Amino acid sequence: MNIVITGGNGFIGSHLLLQLAARGDALTVIDRGAPRSDIDWTGIRYLQGSFDDTTLLTRALEGADLVYHLASTTVPGTANLDPVADVQGNLLGTLALVNAMHQAGCERLVYLSSGGTVYGDLDLEKVDEQAPTRPISSYGIVKLAIERYLLMHERTGSLKPVILRASNPYGARQGKLGLQGLVSTAIDRISSGLPLQIWGDGSAVRDYVYICDLVELMEKAGFSTLCGVYNAGSGHGTSVRQIIDEVAGALNMQPKLEHVSARAFDVSRVVLDVSRASRDFAWYPRTELTAGIRATVQAFQSA
Known part of the structure; x- marks a missing residue:
């Protein structure tokens, strides 16, 4: 299969890339940055540039069967600073990407949205895909708007999105x-003996999913014939302070914490119900949090 990955040089994209490369698929990466040095790029076509560059997209999408759209120009912490951008x-x-796919005759798209921001602050133990979407940040609002456009194209028959x-x-x-990724930031700061900033009192609860579990779902979703919206998480909630304690325990070090004011765009709790993805894709997150954090610490220490 001929597969295009936007953002294939990033954290999630690089893991997906290696997963698909093991299958023997023909892979094309579109990314703004230069190829990272910790990946063997042999046999992979790398196109450096923006995913809205129509000339680049024409080259990348020729003969494409499937697109994974992972690239983003913002993260939750930066999107509010310039909503227009x-x-x-x-x-x-x-x-622009969708239009280029239409011109190339490629219909299958997997889009990585945000289960942590599109729902907003809901008073629910867990949120499923039918829960209200009330994003409180530019990041979540734009992610949700993209979702709606993709579903519009599905209804018109021009796209088959997951x-x-x-x-x-x-x-x-x-x-x-520190822009995105509490676990990696905590590992870096604690292991270096540097203070770790906590936004608020550390009680905010999130759903943390190990990268290998997420990539397994991405692969299954892309190679299926199903369309629609699916939560992709662990199904379990963990507070910020609990994450820090897990990292500190794995490092066998005491963290130096620095509390700062909570940010207006951070939700207080979001835990995803992943039963729909489990049912439709025969998938379930298998990596328990402590094991996942210890594996991540080992990977950082050996890098």
Whole structure:
């Protein structure tokens, strides 16, 4: 199969890339950055540039059977700073991608949305795909708008999309600059003996999914014939403070914590119900949190 991955050089994209490469598929990556040095790119076509570049897209999509759209020009912590750029880079960029897919005759798309932001603050123990969507950040609003456009194209028969609302993935090769990814940031700061900032009191609850489990779902979803919206998480909630304790335990070090004011765009709790994905794709997250964090610590220490 001929597969295109936007953002294939990133944390999630690189794991998906290796998973698909093991299958023997023909792979094309579109990414703004230079190829990372910890991946063997032999046999993989790498196109450096933006996913809304029509000339680049024409080259990338020729003969494509499936597109994984993972690229994003923002993260939750930066999108609110410039909502116009968020809309231009992500919403309009995705519409350009969809148009290029239509021109190339490629209908199958897997879009990585955000289970952590599209629902907003709901007073629910777990949220399933039928829960209200009330995003409180530009990141979540734009992700949801992209979802709606993709579903519109499904109704008109021009696209066969699977939308995966991913929770908070973690694992090897995740960035550690603090913009996104509590686990990797905590590993980096605690192991370096540096203070770790906590937004609020550390009680915010999130759903953390190990990268290998998420990538397994992405593969199953892409190679299925199903369309629609699916939650992609662990199905379990963990507070920020619990994550820090798990990381500190794996490192056998005491964390230095620095509490700062909570951010207005952070939801207080979101835990995903993943039963629909489990049923339709015969998938379920298998990696328990402690084991996943210890594996991530080992990967960071050996990098």
